[in-house]
Amino acid sequence: MGVPISQILLTTGFLLVLIGFWGILRHRNILRIIIGFSLIDTGMHIVLVATGYITGGTAPIIDEALGIKEAATRTVDPIPAALVVTAIVIGFSVTAIMLSFAIRLHATRKTLSIDALTESRW
Amino acid sequence: MRRVFILLVVAGFGVIFAGLVTGYSERQALSALATFYLTEVPVDLGAANVVTGILISFRGFDTLGEVAVLFMVAASVGVILASEPGDKPLLLPAIGGKGQGPSELVRNGAEVVLPLIFLFGTYVIMNGHLSAGGGFQGGAVVASGVMLMMLAYPTGPLHHGFLTITETLAGVFYVSIGILGMVLAGGFLDSHILPRGEFGTLFSAGAIPLISMLLGIKVGAELSVIIDRFRN
Numbered sequence: 001m002g003v004p005i006s007q008i009l010l011t012t013g014f015l016l017v018l019i020g021f022w023g024i025l026r027h028r029n030i031l032r033i034i035i036g037f038s039l040i041d042t043g044m045h046i047v048l049v050a051t052g053y054i055t056g057g058t059a060p061i062i063d064e065a066l067g068i069k070e071a072a073t074r075t076v077d078p079i080p081a082a083l084v085v086t087a088i089v090i091g092f093s094v095t096a097i098m099l100s101f102a103i104r105l106h107a108t109r110k111t112l113s114i115d116a117l118t119e120s121r122w
Numbered sequence: 123m124r125r126v127f128i129l130l131v132v133a134g135f136g137v138i139f140a141g142l143v144t145g146y147s148e149r150q151a152l153s154a155l156a157t158f159y160l161t162e163v164p165v166d167l168g169a170a171n172v173v174t175g176i177l178i179s180f181r182g183f184d185t186l187g188e189v190a191v192l193f194m195v196a197a198s199v200g201v202i203l204a205s206e207p208g209d210k211p212l213l214l215p216a217i218g219g220k221g222q223g224p225s226e227l228v229r230n231g232a233e234v235v236l237p238l239i240f241l242f243g244t245y246v247i248m249n250g251h252l253s254a255g256g257g258f259q260g261g262a263v264v265a266s267g268v269m270l271m272m273l274a275y276p277t278g279p280l281h282h283g284f285l286t287i288t289e290t291l292a293g294v295f296y297v298s299i300g301i302l303g304m305v306l307a308g309g310f311l312d313s314h315i316l317p318r319g320e321f322g323t324l325f326s327a328g329a330i331p332l333i334s335m336l337l338g339i340k341v342g343a344e345l346s347v348i349i350d351r352f353r354n
Contacts, residue, residue, distance in 0.1 A: 100202040
């Protein structure tokens with residue numbers, strides 16, 4: 001019995017989030033910032049799914065291997081999985097909007113660096 | 123200076139996350155809500171895949187809102203990227219008349235792989251209530267096929283109006299099924315309007331396969347519209 005599965009998943013997810021934070025803070029290129037955001041997003045999804053894991057559980061799909069009677073005792077929590085499907089779509093939408101803004105930015109300023117946007121600094 | 127600050131911030135978050143991970147003990151039992159879903163979805167709704175059952179039935183209204191979000195994204199990406207008349211286009215035309223076309227490899231590969239991708243997407247959509255998959259996942263597979271098609275045939279047969287009409291019709295039918303659920307069964311998007319059928323077969327689980335199919339068509343069309351907007 002080594003490290004629990006949910007611990008591994010949580011570590012992976014949080015590491016991705018940290019890499020994303022670093023990418024957002026470190027880089028001035030807006031495309032790299034968007035990639036950082038995507039990493040945070042993906043890491044959060046992994047963390048969410050990891051919280052739904054029950055020790056020894058299997059996928060919540062009823063088939064020959066998993067009867068209706070034992071469904072409630074042998075499966076992982078289906079709710080985080082259902083929520084993450086939603087979250088993935090929202091993440092995709094936000095990324096698409098950000099990318100189109102990046103294209104707009106490049107069209108007006110001829111650069112992808114956020115240093116060009118001085119007037120929106122406070 | 124800046125670098126030190128960034129390192130401090132990331133390290134701070136790292137400490138917080140490490141505390142969360144070490145303090146987390148793996149769950150041993152399901153919550154009451156999860157147990158309810160796991161017993162109710164197969165027995166009452168007749169869907170073998172509990173996640174699809176939750177998404178389409180219990181959280182059906184949420185899923186409808188999700189699709190609305192996708193629609194708004196497609197529309198707003200179009201608005202943001204729209205170029206005013208007289209301006210030169212924002213994006214370079216994907217493949218101009220004299221530009222370099224897609225390579226032989228991409229075009230031949232697309233001819234082999236595209237039917238398989240679309241078939242797989244349809245399979246994932248249609249079996250959403252039986253095995254892993256569903257409308258969102260299958261729609262994304264179909265949209266990835268559409269993207270490959272756009273790469274292989276830049277001036278290709280895909281018509282923007284066709285996508286928009288498909289998407290609109292799927293949305294209209296989705297809402298109509300929801301309203302039918304209010305009239306014939308317990309509430310908006312209730313899947314009991316169709317017979318439950320035999321558990322584990324393709325035509326079972328009431329209206330869930332139908333809703334899943336409409337959802338798949340709508341998601342696939344919307345994602346294709348978004349990809350298409352980035353193209354021109």
